[in-house]
Amino acid sequence: MVERALELSASDGCIVLADEGSTANLRFAGNTLTTNGVARSARLTVIAIAGDRVGVVSRAAVRPDQLADVVAAADRAAREATPAEDARPLVEGVPASAHWDEPVTPTDIGVFEGFAPALGEAFAAAEAGGRKLYGFAEHSRTTTFLGTSAGLRLRHDQPTGRLELNAKSADLKRSAWTGVATRDFADVDVTGLDSSLARRLEWAKNRIDLPAGRYETLLPPSSVADLMLYMLWSAGARDALDGRSVFAKQGGGTRVGERLAALPVTLSGDPSAPGIECAPFVMAHASSRESSVFDNGLSLSPTDWVQDGTLEALLQTRHSADLSGLPVTPAIDNLIMRGPEGGRSLEDMIASTERGLLLTCLWYIREVDPQTLLLTGLTRDGVYLVEHGEVVGEVNNFRFNESPVDLLGRITEVGSSAQTLPREWNDYWTRTVMPALRVPDFNMSTVSQAS
Amino acid sequence: MRQIDPDFLELPSRQLADAALQRARDLGAEHADFRLERIRSETLSLYDARLEGAMDADDLGYAVRVVKGGTWGFASGIVLTPQAAAAVAEQAVRVAEVSAPINREPIELAPEPVHGEVTWVSSYEVDPFTVPSADKVALLADWSAGLLKGADHVSARLHQVKEQKFYADTAGTVTTQQRVRIYPRLNAMKAVDGRFDDMSTIAPAVGRGYEYLTGTGWDWAAELAELPGLLAEKLAAPSVEAGEHDLVIHPSNLWLTIHESIGHATELDRALGYEAAYAGTSFATFDQLGELVYGSPLMNVTGDRTVEHGLATVGYDDEGVQGQSFDIVRDGMLVGYQLDRRMALMKGLGRSNGCAFADSPGHMPIQRMANVSLAPAPGGPSTEELISGVERGLYIVGDKSWSIDMQRYNFQFTGQRAYRISGGRLAGQVRDFAYQATTTDFWQSMEAVGGPQTHMLGGAFNCGKGQPGQVAPVSHGCPSALFRGVRILNTVQEGGK
Numbered sequence: 001m002v003e004r005a006l007e008l009s010a011s012d013g014c015i016v017l018a019d020e021g022s023t024a025n026l027r028f029a030g031n032t033l034t035t036n037g038v039a040r041s042a043r044l045t046v047i048a049i050a051g052d053r054v055g056v057v058s059r060a061a062v063r064p065d066q067l068a069d070v071v072a073a074a075d076r077a078a079r080e081a082t083p084a085e086d087a088r089p090l091v092e093g094v095p096a097s098a099h100w101d102e103p104v105t106p107t108d109i110g111v112f113e114g115f116a117p118a119l120g121e122a123f124a125a126a127e128a129g130g131r132k133l134y135g136f137a138e139h140s141r142t143t144t145f146l147g148t149s150a151g152l153r154l155r156h157d158q159p160t161g162r163l164e165l166n167a168k169s170a171d172l173k174r175s176a177w178t179g180v181a182t183r184d185f186a187d188v189d190v191t192g193l194d195s196s197l198a199r200r201l202e203w204a205k206n207r208i209d210l211p212a213g214r215y216e217t218l219l220p221p222s223s224v225a226d227l228m229l230y231m232l233w234s235a236g237a238r239d240a241l242d243g244r245s246v247f248a249k250q251g252g253g254t255r256v257g258e259r260l261a262a263l264p265v266t267l268s269g270d271p272s273a274p275g276i277e278c279a280p281f282v283m284a285h286a287s288s289r290e291s292s293v294f295d296n297g298l299s300l301s302p303t304d305w306v307q308d309g310t311l312e313a314l315l316q317t318r319h320s321a322d323l324s325g326l327p328v329t330p331a332i333d334n335l336i337m338r339g340p341e342g343g344r345s346l347e348d349m350i351a352s353t354e355r356g357l358l359l360t361c362l363w364y365i366r367e368v369d370p371q372t373l374l375l376t377g378l379t380r381d382g383v384y385l386v387e388h389g390e391v392v393g394e395v396n397n398f399r400f401n402e403s404p405v406d407l408l409g410r411i412t413e414v415g416s417s418a419q420t421l422p423r424e425w426n427d428y429w430t431r432t433v434m435p436a437l438r439v440p441d442f443n444m445s446t447v448s449q450a451s
Numbered sequence: 452m453r454q455i456d457p458d459f460l461e462l463p464s465r466q467l468a469d470a471a472l473q474r475a476r477d478l479g480a481e482h483a484d485f486r487l488e489r490i491r492s493e494t495l496s497l498y499d500a501r502l503e504g505a506m507d508a509d510d511l512g513y514a515v516r517v518v519k520g521g522t523w524g525f526a527s528g529i530v531l532t533p534q535a536a537a538a539v540a541e542q543a544v545r546v547a548e549v550s551a552p553i554n555r556e557p558i559e560l561a562p563e564p565v566h567g568e569v570t571w572v573s574s575y576e577v578d579p580f581t582v583p584s585a586d587k588v589a590l591l592a593d594w595s596a597g598l599l600k601g602a603d604h605v606s607a608r609l610h611q612v613k614e615q616k617f618y619a620d621t622a623g624t625v626t627t628q629q630r631v632r633i634y635p636r637l638n639a640m641k642a643v644d645g646r647f648d649d650m651s652t653i654a655p656a657v658g659r660g661y662e663y664l665t666g667t668g669w670d671w672a673a674e675l676a677e678l679p680g681l682l683a684e685k686l687a688a689p690s691v692e693a694g695e696h697d698l699v700i701h702p703s704n705l706w707l708t709i710h711e712s713i714g715h716a717t718e719l720d721r722a723l724g725y726e727a728a729y730a731g732t733s734f735a736t737f738d739q740l741g742e743l744v745y746g747s748p749l750m751n752v753t754g755d756r757t758v759e760h761g762l763a764t765v766g767y768d769d770e771g772v773q774g775q776s777f778d779i780v781r782d783g784m785l786v787g788y789q790l791d792r793r794m795a796l797m798k799g800l801g802r803s804n805g806c807a808f809a810d811s812p813g814h815m816p817i818q819r820m821a822n823v824s825l826a827p828a829p830g831g832p833s834t835e836e837l838i839s840g841v842e843r844g845l846y847i848v849g850d851k852s853w854s855i856d857m858q859r860y861n862f863q864f865t866g867q868r869a870y871r872i873s874g875g876r877l878a879g880q881v882r883d884f885a886y887q888a889t890t891t892d893f894w895q896s897m898e899a900v901g902g903p904q905t906h907m908l909g910g911a912f913n914c915g916k917g918q919p920g921q922v923a924p925v926s927h928g929c930p931s932a933l934f935r936g937v938r939i940l941n942t943v944q945e946g947g948k
Contacts, residue, residue, distance in 0.1 A: 023813070027918055029725045032555035036546050037525035037919075039813035041512070058508040061529035073507070080585045082502045082592070109546050120553040134728035136918040164918075166728035177728070242604050243642045250645045287504040288496065363731075364854045368865060368885060371647060374946040376863050376885075378856045380731075399854075399861055399887070401945035427920045445945060446887060450734070450858035 001067065002147035005046055008071040011078050013049035013090050014149045015296050017285055018042070022106030023140040026116065030132045031123040038109050045285045047293045048074035052087035054293060055079070056286055084294075086287055086319035090150035091297040094281065097155040100145070107141040107159070115163075115185045122194045126167065129198060134166040139185060144283055152297040156279045159183045162421055162430050165190065166381065167197035169204075173451055174394065176200035177361055177381035179222065179421035181276075181430040200360070200382055206393030208385050210447075216356035217442035218349055218386070221420035221434035223362045227375070227404040228267060228337055228434065229425050230365060234373055235305060236290040237314040237324050246373035246405050247314060254314060256326060261309035261408040265339050269332030270302040275419050276431035278333035290331060292317035303329050306408070334431035339414025346436040349415050351389040357442070358384040358391060361423035362400070373403045377424075378448050397451065398444035413438035453572040455629045459489055459615045462511075463531055464627070468619040470533035471515045474540040476621060480517040480524075480547075482560060483540065484620035486769060487513040488812040490612065491580055495587055497607040500595035502588050512812035515540045519547035521557030525815040561796035561803050563772050565623040571766025573630035574759045575660030579611040582661045590664060594637060594675055601679025602639035603647075609664075610634040610656075610912055612924075616769070624771035632658050632762055632924055634912040639678055643686045648882065650682040650867055653703040653849040656912040658760045658926065668760070684880050685868055691884040693941040697844030697872070698886060698934045699837045704866045705825070706909025706927035707850040712890040713745075713752055714823040714927065715916075716859035717779050718806075719788035719798065729918050731857025734890065735785055737798065743785040746894025749828065752780035754789050754821035756805050761822035762910045762924035765805075769816035772805040779823065783895075791818040810921040817917045824908075824928035831902030834931040839875040840899065845884065845939065846870040846877060850909070852885070863887045865942070885940045893934060901930035 005016045021041040027034050045058040048071070055077025059070050112119075115137065126133045139161040146154040161182040168175045176197040182188050219227075240247040240254040247255045271280040282298040284291040295317055304312045313329040314320075321328040350358060365377035376399060383395045415436035422432055468485040475483035489511045496504040513536065514527040524547025528539035579587075591607040598605045611633050619625045634656035640649040654669045663669060700708070715733070720726055722733040735743055745752075756765055756774030765774050770792045779787045790800060791807040808819035838846055849867025856862070865885045871878045888896075910926035 023919065025919055026550065026553075028553065029727060030556075033522065033550050033553045034725055035523055035525065035815050035817070036550045037527070037815050038542055038546055039527040040529060041813055042529055043510075054505075056505055056507065058506060060508075060510040061512055061531075077505070077507065077584065080583070081505070082585075082588060085501055085503075109542075109549050112549070116549065116553060123553060123555075132724075134724065136728060138919060164728055168727065172724065172727075172732070175727075242640075244604065244640050244647055244649070248647075286494075286506040289498070289503070363857055366852050366854045368852050368863075368942050369883075369946065370649075372946050372948070374942055376852070376854045378854070378861065380857050397856065397861075399856070399863060401863075401940075401942070403946055406946065427915075427918075441947075443945065443947060445863075445940070446861060448856045448861035449889065450731070450856035450860050 001044060002145050004067055005071050006147055006149055008068050009048055009075060011048040011050050011075045015047040015293060016147045017045040017283060018145040020104045020143045021140065022108065023138065024107050024109045024111055025138040026112055027136045029134045031127050040106060044070060046071050046074035048078040050078040052083045053078050053081040054084045055081055056293065058285060086292040086294055086317055088294040088318050090148050091152060091295065092150045094152055094154060094297050094299055096153040100153050100155050104143045107139050111139045111185055112137065115188055115190065118190045122190045126194060130170050131198060131201060132168045132170065134168065135164045137163045146283060146297055148297060154281050154297055158279065160430055161185050162426050163188055165193050165197065167194065167201055169201055174201050174204040175381045175451060177423065179423065179426060181419060181421045203384055203391050204382065204394035208393045208395050210395050212398060212444050212446045214441040214443055217439045218353065218356060218358045219437045219439060220346055220359060221418060221436055222423050223359050224337065224434045224437050225420055225422035225432040226362050226365060226424045228335060229422060229429055230375060231373065231404040232305065232335060235314045237316045237320040238289045240314055241324055245370060254324060256311050256314060259310045260306060260405060261411065263339060263411055263414055264308040265306060265337060265408065265414055266304055266308060267306040268302060268304045268336050269334055270336060271300050271332055273334055273336060276334040276433060278431055282330050290315045292319055295330060298330060300330060300332050303332060336433040337435055338417045339435050343414050343416040343435055345416055349413060349436055349438060350386050350391065353386045353389060356386050357395060358386050363424055365424055368401065373405050374401060375403060376401050397448040399446045399448050400443055401445045402443050407439055410439055410441065411437045412440050455570060455572060455615065455627055462487065464617040466533050467513055467531060467536040471536040471540040472619065472621050474537040475515065475517045475544060478541065478544040480519045480544060482518040482621055484516050484618065485513065486812060487617040489615045490811060492612045495584065495591065495609045497591050497595055499604055500592045500599060505584065510811060514812045515543045516815060517543045517547055518558045519544050520551050522547045522551045522554040523558055527813045558793060559796055560792040563792060563802060566767065566771065566773065568625045571628045573658055573764060575631045576667065577661040578613065578631060579633055579661040580613055597675055598637060598639045598679060602641045602682060604640045605637065607637045618769065618771055620771050626767040626771060628766050630658060631660050632656065633660065633663050635664060639682050641682055641686060648686050650678060650685060651849065652678065653867060655909040656762060657910060658762050658764055681868060685882055688880040688882045690943060691869065691881040691939060691941050693939055693944060695936045696939045697841045698937045699834065699841060699844065699846045699931060700934065701834065701848040701931055702905065702907035702909055702929045703849045704847045705929045705932060707853055708864055709823060709825055709927045709929055710911055711853060711855045712859055712862055714820045716890065717788050718818055718820065719790050719794045720818040722788060723794065730916055734858040734860045740785060744783055745780045745785050745891060746783045747897045748783045749897055749900045750780050750783045750894055751826040752823060753777060754779050754804060754823050756821050758822050760908060761926040763820060763822045763926060768805040768807045769809050770803065770807040772803045775804050777804045789818060789821055794818060808923050810923055814919060814921050817921065819916065819923040820914065820925045822926040827903045827906045827930035828900040831900055831930065834901060834905050837899055837901055837931055837933045838872055838877065840933060841872045841875060844872040846872055860889050883942045885942050887938045887940055893937065896934045896936055897932055898935050899933040901932060905931040
């Protein structure tokens with residue numbers, strides 16, 4: 001399909017992306033299955049280039065007899081377009097993927113054949129223990145073929161799996177959440193996860209009401225992931241250059257090179273990071289502020305966004321890199337945060353806390369002020385009070401107002417890093433390695449009565 | 452009379468449905484439904500009057516949903532042959548069988564009259580996909596260029612969707628529907644003295660065609676002409692004084708508060724816990740139906756799948772249930788929920804009120820929002836009259852940031868702009884504001900509701916819900932309204948500055 005589309009194009013240049021997708025999912029609530037499903041998808045995106053003009057047409061389920069029409073539509077769109085300011089020569093010289101011609105292997109409901117019985121046993125254990133389990137298991141496999149008239153033939157196979165598990169007491173007053181990312185569900189220990197949730201529900205039997213205010217807070221890796229992802233999504237070089245983001249420098253330019261964190265934290269992306277491997281080349285189906293269709297096929301290499309506490313790079317296309325004079329650093333589909341060597345586990349951080357809050361996860365995070373990247377959101381599924389190194393009970397939920405950029409400058413401890421699943425953003429992003437953080441003065445703006 | 456596009460009607464919907472439904476019956480399914488969908492979408496993005504991104508997409512596929520042995524099974528496919536459709540039905544049955552051991556609640560559906568073969572088309576004049584993209588880009592570029600005379604940067608974005616659905620079920624209902632929706636939004640940004648701010652148009656997303664951009668349903672010329680001046684005023688405005696204020700809220704802002712604090716809170720699947728692990732539950736639990744004082748006696752809220760130009764308006768939902776209008780809050784009291792067929796039967800509520808929706812052929816329908824709207828007061832006051840009743844307060848226009856907890860109770864919203872009200876008059880804009888409240892406190896503080904002349908239909912183009920995630924369009928009509936003693940935050944202070 002890709003080869004034929006490239007042949008059919010009458011434009012100066014052509015890029016074709018073919019995505020073959022398959023998904024399987026199970027959803028459950030109150031110790032029973034609620035919905036489920038399997039789905040297949042196929043999408044062909046033809047990007048035609050006429051001089052410095054570009055036309056993008058994307059169609060699902062294209063049959064061979066429809067291919068000429070799709071390519072013609074893209075060619076026509078390119079001719080009729082206004083000039084694209086991000087226009088650049090097509091990427092060349094990237095070696096073809098060795099598995100270009102291998103058959104696509106879809107996922108299906110069989111991916112849960114080992115997991116589903118274990119989940120059923122967890123339901124039974126939860127029922128016996130007076131708990132209710134809620135959650136979602138999803139596995140997907142997407143194969144993307146990228147071919148260009150400049151000769152690129154690249155392919156990427158991306159398996160993505162996630163399990164969210166939420167345990168509640170029978171009266172639904174106490175709640176605890178956990179989640180894991182997985183590539184194949186073979187490594188998911190649902191029994192162990194349920195046990196950890198049962199422990200937290202026990203903690204929650206002692207209820208402590210605290211007022212709004214600033215508290216020393218331990219942010220677990222999942223919460224850190226949700227905050228750092230928002231920061232990454234706000235790190236487009238174009239917006240910074242235009243003076244409209246937290247990474248804009250007063251008087252012009254970007255804040256690259258500026259120290260953001262007192263501690264030597266590093267925030268990076270790495271396509272080959274173990275367990276969270278992702279696409280090693282740019283796959284851009286449309287141009288935007290942070291991506292350019294002309295960059296399709298550009299090789300991705302490990303990139304530090306923040307290095308030893310200093311802002312090192314922003315999300316760049318070749319176009320924005322020309323404008324900023326900084327290296328080309330396109331987005332990468334994983335995110336890794338690390339602190340100094342010897343970071344402690346979350347359990348050890350709890351043990352050394354005199355008095356502070358231990359959050360489980362953050363929710364409904366939205367931007368309030370782009371200039372400072374002030375975000376608002378809420379805690380959910382367990383805020384615990386730690387006193388003298390031990391969890392002493394569950395605290396009411398809070399609404400917070402905080403900026404992740406500001407937080408970086410205030411953290412006093414960075415724990416050891418491990419793979420984690422973001423809570424709020426795992427619809428979009430599952431591949432993260434994060435530490436726990438200690439923040440001396442996290443701003444809990446109001447009490448939330450939700451439980 | 453608008454017609455369904457011939458190229459959709461030419462697809463082999465009937466043959467695919469017959470093959471799938473028959474195969475499901477043969478394999479012992481108690482219920483099966485088939486949905487063929489084509490979703491055409493185009494997004495155009497401009498920055499500083501130049502085209503930045505364009506995407507023209509067309510999704511086509513079909514879904515088979517079955518109930519087998521009291522368990523759901525769902526599968527979707529893309530190959531348009533009867534043999535492939537039958538195979539997808541087999542997959543759906545297999546999914547039900549694999550899932551059955553972990554299902555403890557047998558699935559049954561509320562009865563719905565069989566509607567036979569029916570068609571429905573939404574209310575629009577010009578199919579946006581008949582307008583050349585170059586013309587649309589030229590219009591947006593022209594508007595952007597105008598704004599750039601008073602702004603440093605301008606972004607413009609136009610979303611357009613045409614949704615075509617064929618539905619058939621084993622009971623005998625066969626629906627074919629087509630609807631169009633459109634959402635233009637422009638944003639102007641300016642920096643002064645090391646501070647930047649932006650302001651977006653407040654024109655809502657609507658269930659209209661391209662005529663919406665050429666003078667029908669919104670006065671673009673007027674809005675675009677005043678935007679740079681409003682942005683300049685905002686940049687020069689003083690920071691808001693935190694504390695309790697009376698608020699007059701324009702419908703361009705209030706629609707989103709309704710969406711979050713009423714629309715989602717009165718979804719029965721949430722109230723019953725089916726969204727508990729993800730989007731959350733609801734403070735408006737089922738045991739409070741008919742007893743919960745949601746808001747002031749002036750508060751009357753309906754769910755409506757029939758309102759003209761509504762983003763959630765349909766002839767029939769994705770379970771073959773006819774679109775309806777129904778009460779959710781009457782005289783301040785919770786009196787109804789949004790339902791699908793399963794939950795309507797489960798809670799003994801009779802017929803579903805038609806709130807099942809799937810956003811693509813790859814997704815199973817879930818309970819989604821009707822157009823949830825606050826009724827204006829017949830003969831009620833104008834916005835100016837509402838403002839005149841405030842000694843010290845704010846008048847808030849346009850939606851911006853929003854966040855609400857997982858039981859739809861504690862919320863925080865900002866807006867495009869806020870004006871100080873002093874002695875019943877507007878006294879210039881303020882900045883750095885957000886309002887924060889709990890749902891029932893807020894709605895119980897509603898002291899006056901504007902008349903029909905203040906009414907406007909706002910809307911969300913892509914409301915997210917469910918796992919796997921789905922987006923749904925939904926409108927919310929409301930008048931201007933007056934709220935007493937709402938907590939206002941200064942967001943600069945919140946940020947610790």
